[in-house]
Amino acid sequence: MKVYVPLDSAARALGADAVAVAIRAEADRHGIDVTIVRNGSRGMVWLEPLVEVDRGDGRAAYGPVTAADVPALLDGTLKGHGRVEDIPFFARQTRLTFQRCGLVDPTDLDDYAAHGGLAGLRRAAAMSGPEIVAEVTASGLRGRGGAGFPTGIKWKTVQQAAADRKYIVCNADEGDSGTFADRMLMEGDPFSLIEGMAIAGLGVGATRGYVYIRSEYPVAIAVMREAVAVARRRGVLGPDVVGSGRAFDMEVRVGAGAYVCGEETSLLNSLEGKRGTVRAKPPLPALEGFLGCPTVVNNVISLATVPVIFEKGAAHYEAFGLGRSRGTVTLQIAGNVKRGGLFETAFGMTLGEAVEEIAGGTASGRPVKAVQVGGPLGAYMPRDRFDTPLGYEDFDAAGGLIGHAGLVVFDDTADMLKLARFAMEFCAVESCGKCTPCRIGAVRGVETIDRIAAGDPRAAALLTDLCETMKDGSLCALGGFTPYPVMSALTHFPADFATMKEAAE
Numbered sequence: 318m319k320v321y322v323p324l325d326s327a328a329r330a331l332g333a334d335a336v337a338v339a340i341r342a343e344a345d346r347h348g349i350d351v352t353i354v355r356n357g358s359r360g361m362v363w364l365e366p367l368v369e370v371d372r373g374d375g376r377a378a379y380g381p382v383t384a385a386d387v388p389a390l391l392d393g394t395l396k397g398h399g400r401v402e403d404i405p406f407f408a409r410q411t412r413l414t415f416q417r418c419g420l421v422d423p424t425d426l427d428d429y430a431a432h433g434g435l436a437g438l439r440r441a442a443a444m445s446g447p448e449i450v451a452e453v454t455a456s457g458l459r460g461r462g463g464a465g466f467p468t469g470i471k472w473k474t475v476q477q478a479a480a481d482r483k484y485i486v487c488n489a490d491e492g493d494s495g496t497f498a499d500r501m502l503m504e505g506d507p508f509s510l511i512e513g514m515a516i517a518g519l520g521v522g523a524t525r526g527y528v529y530i531r532s533e534y535p536v537a538i539a540v541m542r543e544a545v546a547v548a549r550r551r552g553v554l555g556p557d558v559v560g561s562g563r564a565f566d567m568e569v570r571v572g573a574g575a576y577v578c579g580e581e582t583s584l585l586n587s588l589e590g591k592r593g594t595v596r597a598k599p600p601l602p603a604l605e606g607f608l609g610c611p612t613v614v615n616n617v618i619s620l621a622t623v624p625v626i627f628e629k630g631a632a633h634y635e636a637f638g639l640g641r642s643r644g645t646v647t648l649q650i651a652g653n654v655k656r657g658g659l660f661e662t663a664f665g666m667t668l669g670e671a672v673e674e675i676a677g678g679t680a681s682g683r684p685v686k687a688v689q690v691g692g693p694l695g696a697y698m699p700r701d702r703f704d705t706p707l708g709y710e711d712f713d714a715a716g717g718l719i720g721h722a723g724l725v726v727f728d729d730t731a732d733m734l735k736l737a738r739f740a741m742e743f744c745a746v747e748s749c750g751k752c753t754p755c756r757i758g759a760v761r762g763v764e765t766i767d768r769i770a771a772g773d774p775r776a777a778a779l780l781t782d783l784c785e786t787m788k789d790g791s792l793c794a795l796g797g798f799t800p801y802p803v804m805s806a807l808t809h810f811p812a813d814f815a816t817m818k819e820a821a822e
């Protein structure tokens with residue numbers, strides 16, 4: 318009997334380790350031959366720890382499982398969910414980037430290859446650098462870290478830059494509130510990121526890569542380090558990548574904990590051992606990045622999507638999506654919801670479908686008031702924007718942004734003034750201090766919102782003015798986008814800014 322118990326951080330936080338220990342003990346007590354595989358998460362966090370049991374006739378899912386459930390789990394009397402693939406939340410997905418996450422043993426390279434892994438890299442290894450970049454461009458892939466910049470164009474810039482050394486840097490800082498796709502992918506299918514980085518290296522002519530992981534992700538760090546060692550031992554990394562005659566190697570680096578270190582130039586400073594402050598652009602990191610050399614900086618999901626593009630072909634990937642948003646988006650559903658977790662779907666699903674149908678509405682049973690999409694710099698979307706399809710341009714037109722695709726749901730008890738204040742406070746705390754609109758503006762923002770709360774009738778206009786200044790004058794998106802949550806709260810929920818309403822009357 319093979320039993321899959323996730324090693325994923327969310328599953329562990331919900332008791333997966335205790336369940337694994339109980340399974341071992343129960344199996345030993347009754348002399349049952351059980352192999353325990355610590356897999357990644359299948360993404361349905363409300364069912365974690367989700368345990369799968371394979372008695373030789375396929376995998377049956379159970380969850381949430383507690384240690385007390387283990388005797389019934391092993392003797393087959395525990396009520397389960399059937400196959401994971403038949404659970405409606407999972408069945409509705411289009412899994413491309415996450416096709417293997419939760420299915421495979423994360424650090425077993427043979428298991429990875431048996432599930433389609435390395436096919437993309439082997440194909441890329443037979444292509445020239447420009448051909449690889451052209452394939453990524455044809456897929457329509459855009460950066461999943463927040464800005465949605467076309468990945469092919471970034472790679473082409475690095476590929477065409479004349480330099481002795483080039484680098485691939487993976488941004489695994491994942492600081493956005495409510496997001497966990499990078500972590501889940503690294504914990505559950507680390508080879509897909511390694512493969513994507515190796516393809517990027519072959520494509521642009523970079524021989525070295527770094528994954529910059531936030532220190533708050535100890536499991537992801539450990540799994541990635543082990544997978545890198547296995548990949549090196551097996552010739553996926555090193556002087557002769559899968560027998561291509563081309564070199565690429567990489568290592569894991571750990572951040573010290575600052576939201577702004579997710580901003581690419583700040584990340585590069587941190588990676589170089591400097592203080593994590595933002596660098597002015599130009600020069601672009603693609604031309605002068607890590608140690609002044611041409612550098613691809615891409616998000617985990619962007620890079621981990623590259624193998625499937627090469628495995629199935631750019632046209633296959635490009636066939637999914639909406640407008641200029643091609644392929645799939647890995648939604649991370651969090652906050653006050655019935656069903657939270659990772660949901661991969663083609664761009665085009667509406668926000669309302671994701672919140673009401675997929676997530677099942679609020680856990681509290683109260684009406685949804687707002688959804689913050691895109692992390693702490695994302696807008697609060699009210700219910701009357703629920704018909705907005707998930708697409709970069711569509712969200713932009715609706716006054717929002719998709720960012721790293723985190724959805725944090727709030728019910729009607731949320732106080733939008735407090736949330737606007739929190740956005741300013743977050744910016745003040747996390748500001749790198751390099752430019753005045755953000756460093757000083759965020760502090761003034763908190764004070765101004767407090768004046769609104771205290772009943773100052775002129776403060777709302779001041780806040781609007783301040784947001785304009787931060788938007789136009791900040792050096793990076795921390796100061797530049799904080800106005801999104803603040804202004805969306807102010808615009809869509811004026812009743813929560815009572816003095817504003819009174820002033821208008």
Ligand SMILES: Cc1cc2nc3c(=O)[nH]c(=O)nc-3n(C[C@H](O)[C@H](O)[C@H](O)COP(=O)(O)O)c2cc1C
Pocket residue numbers: 459460461462463464465466488489490491492493576577578579580581582614615616617619620793794795
């Ligand atoms: C304040 C701030 C924080 C950011 N945090 C992250 C992050 O945690 N992860 C990430 O991939 N991108 C983050 N970004 C975006 C990066 O600067 C950059 O656009 C991204 O890593 C590029 O990769 P992509 O093209 O694959 O998205 C952040 C940007 C800003 C302004």
Ligand code: SF4
Pocket residue numbers: 577595747748749750751752753755756791792793794795796797
């Ligand atoms: S906007 Fe804020 S975080 Fe960005 S460079 Fe300016 S001070 Fe630093």
